[in-house]
Amino acid sequence: MMNKTSLIALALLVFMGFYPLFVDSAWLAVGTTFLVFSVVAFSQDIILGRAGVFHMGHAMFFGMGAYTTAILNVHFGWPILATWAPSVLIPMAFAFVLAGPIIHLRGDYLLVATIGFNIIFIQVLENDVFGLTGGPNGIFGIDIVRLFGIEFASQTYMYYMAFILLGIALFIMRNLDKSKFGRAMFYINKDEIAAQSMGISIRYYKLYAFIVGAGIAGAAGSMFSVQYSAVSPEAFNVTQSIMFFTIVLVGGSASLPGVLIGTFIMFVLPEVFREFETARYLVFGLAMILTMILRPRGIWPVKFGDIPSYLKKGVK
Protein backbone atom coordinates (compact mmCIF):
# COMPACT_ATOMS: atom_id res chain seq x y z
CA MET A 1 0.00 0.00 0.00
CA MET A 2 1.21 3.50 -0.77
CA ASN A 3 0.53 6.73 1.02
CA LYS A 4 -0.18 10.05 -0.65
CA THR A 5 3.38 11.31 -0.52
CA SER A 6 4.87 8.25 -2.22
CA LEU A 7 2.20 8.47 -4.93
CA ILE A 8 3.10 12.08 -5.63
CA ALA A 9 6.78 11.11 -5.62
CA LEU A 10 6.13 8.30 -8.11
CA ALA A 11 4.10 10.58 -10.42
CA LEU A 12 6.87 13.16 -10.27
CA LEU A 13 9.51 10.55 -11.00
CA VAL A 14 7.62 9.33 -14.09
CA PHE A 15 7.08 12.89 -15.28
CA MET A 16 10.76 13.79 -14.78
CA GLY A 17 11.80 10.60 -16.51
CA PHE A 18 9.85 11.41 -19.68
CA TYR A 19 10.35 15.18 -19.55
CA PRO A 20 13.07 15.27 -22.28
CA LEU A 21 10.61 13.75 -24.79
CA PHE A 22 8.25 16.71 -24.60
CA VAL A 23 10.45 19.79 -24.54
CA ASP A 24 12.77 21.78 -26.80
CA SER A 25 16.47 22.12 -26.14
CA ALA A 26 16.17 25.36 -24.15
CA TRP A 27 13.69 23.79 -21.73
CA LEU A 28 15.73 20.63 -21.62
CA ALA A 29 18.69 22.69 -20.38
CA VAL A 30 16.44 24.32 -17.78
CA GLY A 31 15.39 20.84 -16.68
CA THR A 32 18.99 19.67 -16.37
CA THR A 33 19.99 22.74 -14.38
CA PHE A 34 16.92 22.26 -12.17
CA LEU A 35 18.15 18.74 -11.36
CA VAL A 36 21.69 19.95 -10.66
CA PHE A 37 20.48 22.85 -8.49
CA SER A 38 18.18 20.47 -6.61
CA VAL A 39 21.22 18.38 -5.72
CA VAL A 40 23.07 21.47 -4.49
CA ALA A 41 20.00 22.54 -2.51
CA PHE A 42 19.78 19.09 -0.89
CA SER A 43 23.42 19.30 0.11
CA GLN A 44 22.86 22.80 1.52
CA ASP A 45 19.92 21.35 3.43
CA ILE A 46 22.16 18.82 5.18
CA ILE A 47 24.11 21.68 6.69
CA LEU A 48 21.32 24.24 7.14
CA GLY A 49 18.13 22.22 7.55
CA ARG A 50 19.51 19.26 9.45
CA ALA A 51 22.54 20.39 11.44
CA GLY A 52 21.03 23.88 11.72
CA VAL A 53 24.24 25.67 10.71
CA PHE A 54 23.62 29.07 9.08
CA HIS A 55 25.98 28.46 6.19
CA MET A 56 25.70 31.03 3.41
CA GLY A 57 28.70 30.12 1.31
CA HIS A 58 27.55 26.91 -0.27
CA ALA A 59 28.03 28.01 -3.89
CA MET A 60 31.74 27.86 -3.03
CA PHE A 61 31.68 24.05 -2.66
CA PHE A 62 29.54 23.78 -5.80
CA GLY A 63 32.16 25.90 -7.58
CA MET A 64 35.07 23.86 -6.22
CA GLY A 65 33.59 20.74 -7.80
CA ALA A 66 33.00 22.56 -11.08
CA TYR A 67 36.52 24.04 -11.20
CA THR A 68 38.16 20.76 -10.19
CA THR A 69 36.62 19.03 -13.20
CA ALA A 70 37.37 22.00 -15.46
CA ILE A 71 41.02 22.38 -14.40
CA LEU A 72 41.85 18.67 -14.43
CA ASN A 73 40.20 18.19 -17.80
CA VAL A 74 41.26 21.34 -19.66
CA HIS A 75 44.73 21.91 -18.17
CA PHE A 76 45.79 18.37 -17.37
CA GLY A 77 43.87 16.41 -19.95
CA TRP A 78 42.11 14.09 -17.51
CA PRO A 79 38.99 12.41 -18.89
CA ILE A 80 35.81 13.72 -17.26
CA LEU A 81 35.13 10.38 -15.58
CA ALA A 82 38.49 10.54 -13.81
CA THR A 83 37.70 14.01 -12.45
CA TRP A 84 34.56 12.83 -10.64
CA ALA A 85 36.27 11.52 -7.53
CA PRO A 86 38.51 14.59 -7.02
CA SER A 87 35.58 16.93 -7.67
CA VAL A 88 33.88 15.34 -4.66
CA LEU A 89 36.93 14.86 -2.44
CA ILE A 90 38.51 18.32 -2.86
CA PRO A 91 35.41 20.22 -1.64
CA MET A 92 35.19 17.73 1.24
CA ALA A 93 38.78 18.43 2.24
CA PHE A 94 38.18 22.19 2.05
CA ALA A 95 35.00 21.84 4.11
CA PHE A 96 37.00 20.11 6.83
CA VAL A 97 39.78 22.71 6.81
CA LEU A 98 37.60 25.81 6.47
CA ALA A 99 34.67 24.84 8.69
CA GLY A 100 36.91 23.53 11.50
CA PRO A 101 37.85 26.95 12.90
CA ILE A 102 34.35 28.49 12.59
CA ILE A 103 32.06 25.59 13.45
CA HIS A 104 31.72 26.63 17.11
CA LEU A 105 30.50 30.13 16.18
CA ARG A 106 26.94 31.16 16.94
CA GLY A 107 24.49 31.35 14.00
CA ASP A 108 24.89 34.98 12.97
CA TYR A 109 28.68 35.05 13.35
CA LEU A 110 29.04 31.83 11.40
CA LEU A 111 26.85 33.22 8.64
CA VAL A 112 29.16 36.19 8.19
CA ALA A 113 32.25 33.95 8.26
CA THR A 114 30.88 31.65 5.53
CA ILE A 115 30.03 34.66 3.33
CA GLY A 116 33.63 35.76 3.86
CA PHE A 117 34.94 32.41 2.62
CA ASN A 118 32.72 32.63 -0.46
CA ILE A 119 33.99 36.14 -1.29
CA ILE A 120 37.62 35.04 -0.96
CA PHE A 121 36.90 32.02 -3.18
CA ILE A 122 35.56 34.31 -5.94
CA GLN A 123 38.62 36.55 -5.56
CA VAL A 124 40.89 33.54 -6.02
CA LEU A 125 39.02 32.49 -9.17
CA GLU A 126 39.06 35.98 -10.67
CA ASN A 127 42.77 36.47 -10.04
CA ASP A 128 43.66 33.44 -12.11
CA VAL A 129 45.66 31.80 -9.34
CA PHE A 130 48.60 29.69 -10.64
CA GLY A 131 47.23 30.43 -14.09
CA LEU A 132 44.68 27.68 -13.57
CA THR A 133 41.31 29.31 -12.89
CA GLY A 134 41.21 31.49 -15.98
CA GLY A 135 40.33 34.76 -14.27
CA PRO A 136 36.93 36.48 -14.70
CA ASN A 137 36.19 34.60 -17.92
CA GLY A 138 36.68 31.22 -16.35
CA ILE A 139 37.53 28.06 -18.27
CA PHE A 140 36.10 27.00 -21.64
CA GLY A 141 36.12 23.83 -23.68
CA ILE A 142 35.38 21.25 -21.03
CA ASP A 143 35.01 17.81 -22.57
CA ILE A 144 31.97 15.55 -22.54
CA VAL A 145 31.70 12.22 -20.73
CA ARG A 146 33.12 9.37 -22.80
CA LEU A 147 32.79 5.75 -21.82
CA PHE A 148 33.49 2.60 -23.90
CA GLY A 149 33.65 4.72 -27.03
CA ILE A 150 30.23 6.25 -26.41
CA GLU A 151 30.09 10.04 -26.39
CA PHE A 152 27.52 11.41 -23.96
CA ALA A 153 27.33 14.69 -25.83
CA SER A 154 23.65 15.54 -26.35
CA GLN A 155 21.58 17.60 -23.92
CA THR A 156 19.39 14.54 -23.42
CA TYR A 157 22.39 12.63 -22.08
CA MET A 158 23.18 15.57 -19.82
CA TYR A 159 19.64 15.52 -18.49
CA TYR A 160 19.70 11.82 -17.65
CA MET A 161 23.13 12.06 -16.05
CA ALA A 162 21.79 14.84 -13.80
CA PHE A 163 18.70 12.70 -13.17
CA ILE A 164 20.88 9.84 -11.96
CA LEU A 165 22.90 12.27 -9.83
CA LEU A 166 19.70 13.49 -8.17
CA GLY A 167 18.74 9.87 -7.54
CA ILE A 168 22.07 9.24 -5.83
CA ALA A 169 21.68 12.42 -3.76
CA LEU A 170 18.17 11.37 -2.66
CA PHE A 171 19.46 7.91 -1.78
CA ILE A 172 22.12 9.47 0.46
CA MET A 173 19.63 11.87 2.06
CA ARG A 174 17.30 8.99 2.96
CA ASN A 175 20.17 6.98 4.37
CA LEU A 176 21.38 9.95 6.36
CA ASP A 177 17.95 10.66 7.84
CA LYS A 178 17.56 7.04 8.90
CA SER A 179 20.92 6.85 10.63
CA LYS A 180 22.44 7.90 13.93
CA PHE A 181 24.20 10.70 12.04
CA GLY A 182 21.13 12.39 10.58
CA ARG A 183 19.28 12.10 13.88
CA ALA A 184 22.22 13.58 15.80
CA MET A 185 22.08 16.60 13.48
CA PHE A 186 18.38 17.09 14.21
CA TYR A 187 18.93 16.82 17.97
CA ILE A 188 21.68 19.44 17.80
CA ASN A 189 19.48 21.66 15.65
CA LYS A 190 16.57 21.48 18.11
CA ASP A 191 18.49 21.83 21.39
CA GLU A 192 22.27 21.87 21.67
CA ILE A 193 22.38 21.53 25.46
CA ALA A 194 20.03 18.54 25.48
CA ALA A 195 21.89 16.94 22.57
CA GLN A 196 25.25 17.27 24.33
CA SER A 197 23.78 15.87 27.51
CA MET A 198 22.80 12.77 25.54
CA GLY A 199 26.42 12.27 24.53
CA ILE A 200 26.34 13.94 21.12
CA SER A 201 29.45 15.86 20.08
CA ILE A 202 28.20 19.05 18.48
CA ARG A 203 31.48 19.70 16.70
CA TYR A 204 31.72 16.22 15.17
CA TYR A 205 28.22 16.17 13.71
CA LYS A 206 28.29 19.74 12.43
CA LEU A 207 31.59 19.01 10.67
CA TYR A 208 30.15 15.76 9.36
CA ALA A 209 27.23 17.73 7.86
CA PHE A 210 29.63 20.21 6.28
CA ILE A 211 31.85 17.55 4.76
CA VAL A 212 29.05 15.41 3.33
CA GLY A 213 27.25 18.54 2.09
CA ALA A 214 30.39 19.83 0.40
CA GLY A 215 31.03 16.49 -1.31
CA ILE A 216 27.52 16.32 -2.80
CA ALA A 217 27.72 19.96 -3.91
CA GLY A 218 31.06 19.16 -5.55
CA ALA A 219 29.53 16.30 -7.54
CA ALA A 220 26.79 18.66 -8.72
CA GLY A 221 29.47 21.20 -9.68
CA SER A 222 31.26 18.65 -11.82
CA MET A 223 27.98 17.86 -13.63
CA PHE A 224 27.28 21.58 -14.06
CA SER A 225 30.67 22.23 -15.67
CA VAL A 226 30.14 19.40 -18.16
CA GLN A 227 26.60 20.53 -18.99
CA TYR A 228 27.75 24.01 -20.00
CA SER A 229 31.25 22.88 -21.06
CA ALA A 230 32.46 26.02 -19.29
CA VAL A 231 32.80 27.49 -15.81
CA SER A 232 33.06 31.10 -14.67
CA PRO A 233 33.17 32.74 -11.24
CA GLU A 234 29.76 34.43 -11.18
CA ALA A 235 27.95 31.08 -11.12
CA PHE A 236 29.39 30.45 -7.66
CA ASN A 237 29.23 33.85 -5.95
CA VAL A 238 27.46 34.92 -2.77
CA THR A 239 24.26 35.69 -4.66
CA GLN A 240 24.12 32.03 -5.69
CA SER A 241 24.80 31.00 -2.10
CA ILE A 242 21.90 33.16 -0.97
CA MET A 243 19.71 31.39 -3.53
CA PHE A 244 20.58 27.93 -2.18
CA PHE A 245 20.07 29.13 1.39
CA THR A 246 16.70 30.61 0.46
CA ILE A 247 15.57 27.52 -1.48
CA VAL A 248 15.87 25.48 1.71
CA LEU A 249 13.98 27.93 3.89
CA VAL A 250 11.24 28.64 1.34
CA GLY A 251 10.72 24.98 0.46
CA GLY A 252 11.00 23.58 3.97
CA SER A 253 14.12 22.76 5.99
CA ALA A 254 14.99 19.06 6.04
CA SER A 255 12.02 18.24 3.83
CA LEU A 256 12.87 16.38 0.60
CA PRO A 257 9.70 17.48 -1.27
CA GLY A 258 10.10 20.94 0.23
CA VAL A 259 13.57 21.43 -1.21
CA LEU A 260 12.40 20.30 -4.67
CA ILE A 261 9.51 22.79 -4.49
CA GLY A 262 11.91 25.47 -3.30
CA THR A 263 14.26 24.86 -6.23
CA PHE A 264 11.31 24.96 -8.62
CA ILE A 265 10.05 28.28 -7.28
CA MET A 266 13.43 29.94 -6.99
CA PHE A 267 14.95 28.68 -10.23
CA VAL A 268 12.35 27.33 -12.69
CA LEU A 269 9.57 29.92 -12.13
CA PRO A 270 11.87 32.84 -12.98
CA GLU A 271 12.73 30.96 -16.19
CA VAL A 272 9.02 30.58 -17.00
CA PHE A 273 8.57 34.33 -16.64
CA ARG A 274 11.71 35.09 -18.59
CA GLU A 275 9.84 37.20 -21.16
CA PHE A 276 9.05 39.70 -18.43
CA GLU A 277 12.75 40.45 -18.22
CA THR A 278 13.92 41.71 -14.85
CA ALA A 279 10.38 41.86 -13.47
CA ARG A 280 10.55 38.10 -13.16
CA TYR A 281 12.63 38.52 -10.06
CA LEU A 282 9.46 39.86 -8.53
CA VAL A 283 8.31 36.23 -8.28
CA PHE A 284 11.52 35.37 -6.57
CA GLY A 285 11.34 38.18 -4.01
CA LEU A 286 7.63 37.85 -3.33
CA ALA A 287 7.90 34.10 -2.83
CA MET A 288 10.61 34.64 -0.24
CA ILE A 289 8.70 37.30 1.66
CA LEU A 290 5.29 35.63 1.58
CA THR A 291 6.59 32.22 2.59
CA MET A 292 8.44 33.56 5.59
CA ILE A 293 5.32 35.43 6.74
CA LEU A 294 2.70 32.80 5.97
CA ARG A 295 4.64 29.54 6.28
CA PRO A 296 7.73 30.16 8.38
CA ARG A 297 8.60 26.45 8.35
CA GLY A 298 8.49 26.36 4.55
CA ILE A 299 5.93 25.46 1.89
CA TRP A 300 6.19 21.71 2.59
CA PRO A 301 7.54 21.43 6.14
CA VAL A 302 9.42 18.38 7.35
CA LYS A 303 7.36 15.78 9.16
CA PHE A 304 8.95 13.88 12.02
CA GLY A 305 7.84 10.57 13.48
CA ASP A 306 9.06 8.27 10.71
CA ILE A 307 9.72 5.33 13.03
CA PRO A 308 9.61 1.54 12.46
CA SER A 309 6.03 0.29 12.12
CA TYR A 310 6.26 -2.13 15.05
CA LEU A 311 6.65 0.88 17.35
CA LYS A 312 3.42 2.37 16.02
CA LYS A 313 1.28 -0.56 17.20
CA GLY A 314 0.36 1.06 20.51
CA VAL A 315 -0.51 4.39 18.86
CA LYS A 316 -4.21 5.21 19.17
Added chain:
Amino acid sequence: MSEYILEIKHVSKYFHGLVAINDLSMKVKKGQIYGIIGPNGAGKTTLFNCITGIYTPEEGQILWKGKEIKGTTPFKIAELGILRTFQTIRLFAEMSVAENIMSGRHIKSKQKWYNGIIHTPAYYKDEKENWEKVGELMAFFNLSEYATTPAGDLSYGIQRRIEMARALAAEPELLILDEPAAGLNENETLELTQTIRKIQAMGVTVMMIEHDMEMVMSLTEYITVINFGAKISAGLPAFVQDDPVVVEAYIGSDEEDEHE
Protein backbone atom coordinates in the same frame (compact mmCIF):
# COMPACT_ATOMS: atom_id res chain seq x y z
CA MET B 1 38.48 2.09 44.09
CA SER B 2 36.38 3.49 46.87
CA GLU B 3 32.75 2.60 47.45
CA TYR B 4 31.80 6.07 46.23
CA ILE B 5 30.95 6.40 42.58
CA LEU B 6 30.92 10.22 42.64
CA GLU B 7 32.91 12.46 44.94
CA ILE B 8 32.59 16.22 45.02
CA LYS B 9 35.45 17.86 46.89
CA HIS B 10 35.51 21.52 47.90
CA VAL B 11 33.86 22.68 44.70
CA SER B 12 33.23 26.40 44.20
CA LYS B 13 31.60 28.05 41.22
CA TYR B 14 31.30 31.79 40.67
CA PHE B 15 29.18 33.87 38.33
CA HIS B 16 30.58 37.35 37.71
CA GLY B 17 32.43 37.22 41.01
CA LEU B 18 29.35 36.10 42.95
CA VAL B 19 29.57 32.70 44.54
CA ALA B 20 26.90 30.23 43.36
CA ILE B 21 28.50 27.15 44.92
CA ASN B 22 30.69 27.61 47.94
CA ASP B 23 33.23 24.95 48.97
CA LEU B 24 30.77 22.12 48.52
CA SER B 25 31.66 18.49 49.21
CA MET B 26 29.61 15.30 49.01
CA LYS B 27 30.00 11.62 48.23
CA VAL B 28 27.52 9.41 46.44
CA LYS B 29 27.57 5.66 46.95
CA LYS B 30 26.96 3.29 44.09
CA GLY B 31 23.33 2.21 43.91
CA GLN B 32 22.09 4.94 46.22
CA ILE B 33 19.25 7.40 45.78
CA TYR B 34 20.85 10.62 46.89
CA GLY B 35 18.80 13.74 47.59
CA ILE B 36 19.75 17.39 47.32
CA ILE B 37 17.43 19.96 48.81
CA GLY B 38 17.55 23.64 49.57
CA PRO B 39 15.65 26.87 48.94
CA ASN B 40 15.31 28.36 45.46
CA GLY B 41 18.51 29.89 44.17
CA ALA B 42 20.62 27.83 46.58
CA GLY B 43 22.81 26.52 43.77
CA LYS B 44 21.42 23.01 43.32
CA THR B 45 20.99 23.18 39.56
CA THR B 46 24.38 24.84 39.25
CA LEU B 47 25.91 21.86 41.05
CA PHE B 48 24.29 19.48 38.54
CA ASN B 49 25.56 21.65 35.70
CA CYS B 50 29.07 21.38 37.14
CA ILE B 51 28.85 17.58 37.35
CA THR B 52 27.53 17.26 33.80
CA GLY B 53 30.14 19.57 32.32
CA ILE B 54 27.84 22.44 31.35
CA TYR B 55 29.86 24.60 33.78
CA THR B 56 33.43 24.16 34.96
CA PRO B 57 33.85 25.03 38.63
CA GLU B 58 36.73 27.36 39.46
CA GLU B 59 37.81 25.36 42.50
CA GLY B 60 37.69 21.83 43.79
CA GLN B 61 37.51 18.37 42.33
CA ILE B 62 34.78 16.21 40.87
CA LEU B 63 35.76 12.53 40.90
CA TRP B 64 33.90 9.89 38.92
CA LYS B 65 35.00 6.44 40.08
CA GLY B 66 38.10 8.11 41.47
CA LYS B 67 39.02 10.00 38.27
CA GLU B 68 38.85 13.77 37.90
CA ILE B 69 36.12 14.81 35.45
CA LYS B 70 36.02 18.55 36.14
CA GLY B 71 36.13 20.46 32.86
CA THR B 72 35.16 17.45 30.74
CA THR B 73 32.76 18.40 27.94
CA PRO B 74 29.09 17.41 28.44
CA PHE B 75 29.02 14.82 25.67
CA LYS B 76 31.98 12.98 27.18
CA ILE B 77 30.32 13.05 30.60
CA ALA B 78 27.33 11.31 29.03
CA GLU B 79 29.67 8.76 27.44
CA LEU B 80 31.03 8.05 30.93
CA GLY B 81 27.52 7.02 31.99
CA ILE B 82 26.24 10.17 33.69
CA LEU B 83 22.86 11.17 32.23
CA ARG B 84 20.45 13.84 33.34
CA THR B 85 17.06 15.49 33.08
CA PHE B 86 16.43 19.23 33.22
CA GLN B 87 14.46 21.36 35.65
CA THR B 88 13.08 23.31 32.70
CA ILE B 89 12.20 20.45 30.36
CA ARG B 90 14.46 20.26 27.31
CA LEU B 91 12.94 17.92 24.77
CA PHE B 92 13.28 18.02 20.99
CA ALA B 93 9.79 19.50 20.82
CA GLU B 94 8.91 18.99 17.14
CA MET B 95 10.25 15.45 17.07
CA SER B 96 8.17 12.42 18.01
CA VAL B 97 8.34 10.79 21.43
CA ALA B 98 10.11 7.74 19.94
CA GLU B 99 12.72 9.91 18.23
CA ASN B 100 13.31 11.81 21.46
CA ILE B 101 14.00 8.60 23.35
CA MET B 102 16.15 7.36 20.47
CA SER B 103 18.57 10.22 21.21
CA GLY B 104 19.43 8.35 24.40
CA ARG B 105 20.59 5.42 22.27
CA HIS B 106 23.17 7.61 20.53
CA ILE B 107 26.11 6.57 22.70
CA LYS B 108 25.07 2.92 22.56
CA SER B 109 24.70 2.82 18.78
CA LYS B 110 27.61 1.18 16.98
CA GLN B 111 27.01 2.71 13.57
CA LYS B 112 30.17 3.59 11.64
CA TRP B 113 30.91 6.97 10.05
CA TYR B 114 29.94 5.71 6.59
CA ASN B 115 26.53 4.48 7.77
CA GLY B 116 25.25 8.05 7.41
CA ILE B 117 25.73 7.61 3.66
CA ILE B 118 25.40 3.90 3.01
CA HIS B 119 23.72 1.20 5.04
CA THR B 120 25.28 -2.18 5.80
CA PRO B 121 23.92 -5.36 7.41
CA ALA B 122 25.59 -4.29 10.67
CA TYR B 123 23.74 -0.98 10.41
CA TYR B 124 20.34 -2.70 10.10
CA LYS B 125 21.07 -4.89 13.10
CA ASP B 126 22.18 -1.94 15.20
CA GLU B 127 19.24 0.22 14.13
CA LYS B 128 16.75 -2.54 14.97
CA GLU B 129 18.28 -3.18 18.39
CA ASN B 130 18.13 0.49 19.29
CA TRP B 131 14.53 1.01 18.16
CA GLU B 132 13.53 -2.11 20.10
CA LYS B 133 15.12 -0.63 23.19
CA VAL B 134 13.12 2.55 22.56
CA GLY B 135 9.99 0.40 22.36
CA GLU B 136 10.81 -1.22 25.71
CA LEU B 137 11.31 2.17 27.34
CA MET B 138 8.06 3.51 25.91
CA ALA B 139 6.30 0.50 27.40
CA PHE B 140 8.06 0.99 30.77
CA PHE B 141 7.06 4.67 30.93
CA ASN B 142 3.54 4.14 29.49
CA LEU B 143 4.38 6.20 26.43
CA SER B 144 3.66 3.70 23.63
CA GLU B 145 0.44 5.41 22.55
CA TYR B 146 2.35 8.66 21.97
CA ALA B 147 5.16 7.08 19.92
CA THR B 148 4.57 9.30 16.89
CA THR B 149 3.28 12.40 18.69
CA PRO B 150 5.57 15.47 18.76
CA ALA B 151 6.94 15.66 22.30
CA GLY B 152 6.12 19.35 22.57
CA ASP B 153 2.39 18.68 22.10
CA LEU B 154 2.11 16.57 25.26
CA SER B 155 1.29 17.52 28.83
CA TYR B 156 3.90 18.49 31.37
CA GLY B 157 3.70 15.22 33.27
CA ILE B 158 4.16 13.17 30.11
CA GLN B 159 7.07 15.34 28.99
CA ARG B 160 8.81 14.65 32.29
CA ARG B 161 8.41 10.93 31.63
CA ILE B 162 9.86 11.30 28.14
CA GLU B 163 12.90 13.09 29.55
CA MET B 164 13.51 10.27 32.01
CA ALA B 165 13.01 7.63 29.35
CA ARG B 166 15.48 9.45 27.11
CA ALA B 167 18.13 9.57 29.83
CA LEU B 168 17.52 5.96 30.78
CA ALA B 169 17.83 4.87 27.14
CA ALA B 170 21.54 5.60 27.41
CA GLU B 171 21.79 2.94 30.15
CA PRO B 172 23.36 5.35 32.63
CA GLU B 173 25.27 4.38 35.75
CA LEU B 174 24.29 7.65 37.37
CA LEU B 175 20.95 9.30 36.65
CA ILE B 176 20.66 12.94 37.68
CA LEU B 177 17.13 14.28 38.11
CA ASP B 178 16.50 18.00 38.55
CA GLU B 179 13.12 18.46 40.24
CA PRO B 180 11.44 15.50 38.53
CA ALA B 181 8.15 16.01 40.41
CA ALA B 182 7.83 19.73 39.67
CA GLY B 183 4.45 20.39 38.05
CA LEU B 184 3.17 16.85 38.59
CA ASN B 185 -0.13 16.08 40.32
CA GLU B 186 -0.38 13.75 43.31
CA ASN B 187 -1.02 10.64 41.26
CA GLU B 188 1.83 11.36 38.87
CA THR B 189 4.17 11.99 41.80
CA LEU B 190 3.25 8.64 43.29
CA GLU B 191 3.91 6.92 39.97
CA LEU B 192 7.22 8.75 39.67
CA THR B 193 8.28 7.55 43.12
CA GLN B 194 7.65 3.96 42.10
CA THR B 195 9.45 4.48 38.80
CA ILE B 196 12.54 5.82 40.54
CA ARG B 197 12.54 2.79 42.86
CA LYS B 198 12.43 0.53 39.82
CA ILE B 199 15.29 2.43 38.24
CA GLN B 200 17.33 1.94 41.39
CA ALA B 201 16.49 -1.75 41.29
CA MET B 202 18.06 -1.89 37.84
CA GLY B 203 21.33 -0.93 39.51
CA VAL B 204 21.32 2.74 38.53
CA THR B 205 22.59 5.29 41.04
CA VAL B 206 20.21 8.25 41.30
CA MET B 207 20.88 11.83 42.37
CA MET B 208 17.87 14.07 42.65
CA ILE B 209 16.94 17.61 43.48
CA GLU B 210 13.40 17.78 44.75
CA HIS B 211 11.14 20.18 46.63
CA ASP B 212 8.41 17.63 47.37
CA MET B 213 9.52 16.76 50.91
CA GLU B 214 7.27 13.75 51.28
CA MET B 215 8.80 12.24 48.18
CA VAL B 216 12.38 13.09 49.12
CA MET B 217 11.99 11.70 52.62
CA SER B 218 10.46 8.44 51.47
CA LEU B 219 12.81 7.87 48.56
CA THR B 220 16.31 9.03 49.35
CA GLU B 221 18.90 7.31 51.49
CA TYR B 222 21.07 10.33 52.11
CA ILE B 223 20.47 14.05 51.76
CA THR B 224 22.65 17.14 51.45
CA VAL B 225 21.02 20.48 52.18
CA ILE B 226 22.37 23.53 50.37
CA ASN B 227 21.73 27.18 51.13
CA PHE B 228 23.49 30.11 49.46
CA GLY B 229 25.73 27.64 47.65
CA ALA B 230 27.08 26.02 50.80
CA LYS B 231 26.26 22.80 52.59
CA ILE B 232 24.30 23.55 55.75
CA SER B 233 23.38 20.00 56.68
CA ALA B 234 23.75 16.42 55.52
CA GLY B 235 22.68 13.01 56.68
CA LEU B 236 19.84 10.51 56.72
CA PRO B 237 16.41 11.91 55.80
CA ALA B 238 15.11 11.64 59.35
CA PHE B 239 18.08 13.58 60.71
CA VAL B 240 18.00 16.32 58.08
CA GLN B 241 14.26 16.79 58.46
CA ASP B 242 14.58 17.74 62.12
CA ASP B 243 17.87 19.62 61.89
CA PRO B 244 17.17 23.13 63.29
CA VAL B 245 19.52 24.70 60.71
CA VAL B 246 17.46 23.22 57.88
CA VAL B 247 14.17 24.18 59.42
CA GLU B 248 15.40 27.73 59.80
CA ALA B 249 16.70 27.94 56.23
CA TYR B 250 13.30 26.90 54.92
CA ILE B 251 11.35 29.16 57.24
CA GLY B 252 13.64 32.02 56.29
CA SER B 253 13.06 31.47 52.62
CA ASP B 254 9.31 31.07 53.14
CA GLU B 255 9.14 34.43 54.83
CA GLU B 256 11.06 35.98 51.97
CA ASP B 257 8.63 34.44 49.53
CA GLU B 258 5.70 35.95 51.38
CA HIS B 259 7.21 39.39 51.15
CA GLU B 260 7.54 39.10 47.36
